[in-house]
Amino acid sequence: MLQKESAFSHACNKQRLFLCRNRLYNQNFGHMKKLRVLLLAVMAIVSVAAFAFQEKQHKHGKKEHAKYECPMKCEPASDKPGKCSKCGMELKKQKEATAQYECPMKCEPAKDKPGKCGKCGMELKKKA
Known part of the structure; x- marks a missing residue:
């Protein structure tokens, strides 16, 4: 009889332990x-x-x-209007950036329109 009670209590303890573990797991899992x-x-x-x-x-x-910028291109562009410190001319607002074309041999300054170089006669290429 003692063995039956201890086996029963052992089974109850296992079941309680399982339920406690399961409850703790569910609580932690819920968080x-x-x-x-x-x-x-x-x-x-x-x-x-x-x-x-x-x-x-x-x-x-x-x-x-x-x-x-200065119309004579004396100095780099400025953020503010005013007068050129070198030549005294009034600074003009730069035009919107447009495509620039230049001679592959760099004979002349870049131009706004395609065409041929005035010095060497080569086709102007679009500036990258």
């Missing part, structure tokens, strides 16, 4: 599941915000400030 859902939500929000910011940048574009 992990909540943490995983929270992390996924944060990642989704951050990616949507980054995409929206990128679209806004692309839509509006970065505004570049106008550059001003």
Whole structure:
């Protein structure tokens, strides 16, 4: 009879231990599941915000400030209007960037239109 009781109590102890382990596992797993859902939500929000910011940048574009240069090309372009420090001429606003064509032999300065070089007669190539 003693053996039957001890076997029964041993089985009950095993079952209790199993239930306790199972309960602890479910509690920890529940926290992990909540943490995983929270992390996924944060990642989704951050990616949507980054995409929206990128679209806004692309839509509006970065505004570049106008550059001003001396008509005689005395010095490099300036960010502000004014007068050239070397020749005293009024600085003019630079034109929008357009395609530039130059002689492969670099005989003349670059031009805005295709054609032939005035010195060597070679076809002007589009500047890279």
